[in-house]
Amino acid sequence: MNESAPHICEMCNTRKLSAFSELGKEELSDLSEHKACVFFKKGQIIMHEGSRPTGVYCIHHGKAKFYKLGQEGKEQIIRFAKDGDLLGYRSILSGEAVSVSIAALEDTHACFLPKAMLFEVIENNPKFSLNIMKMACHELGEAGKLITNLAQKSVTERLAEMLLILKETFGEDADGNIDISLTREELASMVGTATESVIRLLSKFKEDELISIKGRKIKVENPVKLARVGNVFD
Amino acid sequence: MNESAPHICEMCNTRKLSAFSELGKEELSDLSEHKACVFFKKGQIIMHEGSRPTGVYCIHHGKAKFYKLGQEGKEQIIRFAKDGDLLGYRSILSGEAVSVSIAALEDTHACFLPKAMLFEVIENNPKFSLNIMKMACHELGEAGKLITNLAQKSVTERLAEMLLILKETFGEDADGNIDISLTREELASMVGTATESVIRLLSKFKEDELISIKGRKIKVENPVKLARVGNVFD
DNA sequence: CGATTAATTGATACTTCTCAAATCCTGTGG
DNA sequence: CCACAGGATTTGAGAAGTATCAATTAATCG
Numbered sequence: 250m251n252e253s254a255p256h257i258c259e260m261c262n263t264r265k266l267s268a269f270s271e272l273g274k275e276e277l278s279d280l281s282e283h284k285a286c287v288f289f290k291k292g293q294i295i296m297h298e299g300s301r302p303t304g305v306y307c308i309h310h311g312k313a314k315f316y317k318l319g320q321e322g323k324e325q326i327i328r329f330a331k332d333g334d335l336l337g338y339r340s341i342l343s344g345e346a347v348s349v350s351i352a353a354l355e356d357t358h359a360c361f362l363p364k365a366m367l368f369e370v371i372e373n374n375p376k377f378s379l380n381i382m383k384m385a386c387h388e389l390g391e392a393g394k395l396i397t398n399l400a401q402k403s404v405t406e407r408l409a410e411m412l413l414i415l416k417e418t419f420g421e422d423a424d425g426n427i428d429i430s431l432t433r434e435e436l437a438s439m440v441g442t443a444t445e446s447v448i449r450l451l452s453k454f455k456e457d458e459l460i461s462i463k464g465r466k467i468k469v470e471n472p473v474k475l476a477r478v479g480n481v482f483d
Numbered sequence: 484m485n486e487s488a489p490h491i492c493e494m495c496n497t498r499k500l501s502a503f504s505e506l507g508k509e510e511l512s513d514l515s516e517h518k519a520c521v522f523f524k525k526g527q528i529i530m531h532e533g534s535r536p537t538g539v540y541c542i543h544h545g546k547a548k549f550y551k552l553g554q555e556g557k558e559q560i561i562r563f564a565k566d567g568d569l570l571g572y573r574s575i576l577s578g579e580a581v582s583v584s585i586a587a588l589e590d591t592h593a594c595f596l597p598k599a600m601l602f603e604v605i606e607n608n609p610k611f612s613l614n615i616m617k618m619a620c621h622e623l624g625e626a627g628k629l630i631t632n633l634a635q636k637s638v639t640e641r642l643a644e645m646l647l648i649l650k651e652t653f654g655e656d657a658d659g660n661i662d663i664s665l666t667r668e669e670l671a672s673m674v675g676t677a678t679e680s681v682i683r684l685l686s687k688f689k690e691d692e693l694i695s696i697k698g699r700k701i702k703v704e705n706p707v708k709l710a711r712v713g714n715v716f717d
Numbered sequence: 718c719g720a721t722t723a724a725t726t727g728a729t730a731c732t733t734c735t736c737a738a739a740t741c742c743t744g745t746g747g
Numbered sequence: 748c749c750a751c752a753g754g755a756t757t758t759g760a761g762a763a764g765t766a767t768c769a770a771t772t773a774a775t776c777g
Contacts, residue, residue, distance in 0.1 A: 327627050
């Protein structure tokens with residue numbers, strides 16, 4: 250983690266995507282003064298499961314994964330974060346240790362906000378509080394969906410749906426590929442299956458012309474059929 | 484849902500277990516005035532997945548399950564609620580439709596608090612806000628655990644762990660049985676497996692003297708061994 | 718450009734699901 | 748309070764779906 254080129258909250262375009270979207274002028278300058286700009290290299294761990302964070306990170310530009318270590322240290326990816334997302338607030342607000350590790354999936358610029366500062370904003374700005382609650386409650390809904398999928402869907406269905414979720418979350422690059430580079434092992438860890446199963450299923454999806462593959466670049470060719478394979482209805 | 488014998492928030496013992504534990508005298512009398520006491524019979528549905536609740540329920544005495552309908556209407560139990568728990572706040576705060584259905588597992592007395600009243604307390608009492616955030620964030624952590632278990636553990640392990648969680652959550656009756664009556668199908672729906680698998684595994688656990696069974700009454704006889712079977716470490 | 722990690726493919730084993738049939742139990746109405 | 752109907756539970760057999768292990772090839776990073 251290094252110092253990074255300083256950002257000024259007042260002028261931050263990413264802010265509009267974040268929970269800080271509705272802060273006043275004074276609050277913003279206060280924020281700018283108390284935060285620090287940091288940089289994480291691809292692969293670098295931002296938070297360690299079980300640790301006690303001293304504040305939260307707001308992603309300015311980058312991508313990260315939240316994961317837990319399960320059986321025999323096997324990685325389980327719970328969710329992702331991108332521009333504007335807040336890292337570590339769950340632990341700070343629940344008063345518990347961090348329940349996940351967070352690692353950068355790409356070179357990531359973020360701002361660090363100390364715990365005390367976060368609580369200050371919460372106590373002085375009910376709108377911000379509501380934003381945080383909204384965020385947490387939305388994530389709870391997403392977690393419920395994931396739980397149901399893991400419990401009831403087949404590996405094939407889960408992988409198909411996951412590809413669509415990744416496309417939705419990270420968008421596409423210039424060539425139409427899902428704009429995130431994940432190893433087959435990481436894909437497996439999201440879906441809750443073995444790496445080999447992911448490989449076999451991706452080959453099958455490709456054969457069926459649902460997707461195309463160039464190394465780690467995956468392009469959804471037929472979202473409608475893929476959704477059908479994944480039994481995705483919403 | 485019927486009217487129920489009225490409760491007065493100021494004198495409610497259950498309140499101390501709830502998010503309302505730190506309200507002031509005035510706030511409590513205000514609460515008492517605006518809430519309604521309701522009664523749900525065992526099996527009755529308290530909230531329907533997809534609906535828009537007009538307020539939240541606080542369980543005064545009873546038990547409920549949160550579940551989603553997954554593949555082909557199959558029920559997936561996400562979590563449980565008991566005395567002092569708040570129902571429906573996730574939907575109200577995220578501004579989304581209810582993501583789960585909630586049904587009473589026993590005859591349940593609860594208090595209904597209209598949406599506007601909830602927001603009023605949130606805006607006027609930062610401590611209450613923090614309590615709610617704490618709740619939501621804690622649940623997020625629990626959801627993460629469940630996700631990891633579903634993705635990585637075997638059915639056997641999940642069932643063993645689930646029995647321990649149920650014992651922890653609902654405690655024991657006079658005979659030492661887990662104090663909740665669930666059908667085999669409901670157990671299956673928590674663990675994410677087929678009803679027949681639950682039955683076979685329960686028989687095996689009984690054979691191995693980890694538990695004893697009298698109909699729907701299950702008693703954990705050897706929690707240590709059961710935890711070992713479930714690969715439970717915490 | 719070599720060393721290490723990632724991806725692929727094949728063969729095999731096992732867990733878990735599904736379907737079917739029989740018995741048991743629970744909640745209900747008389 | 749008892750009998751009954753319908754749902755819940757149990758057991759068995761067979762079929763899928765996935766995991767695991769091993770060996771090879773490809774790709775990535777310093």
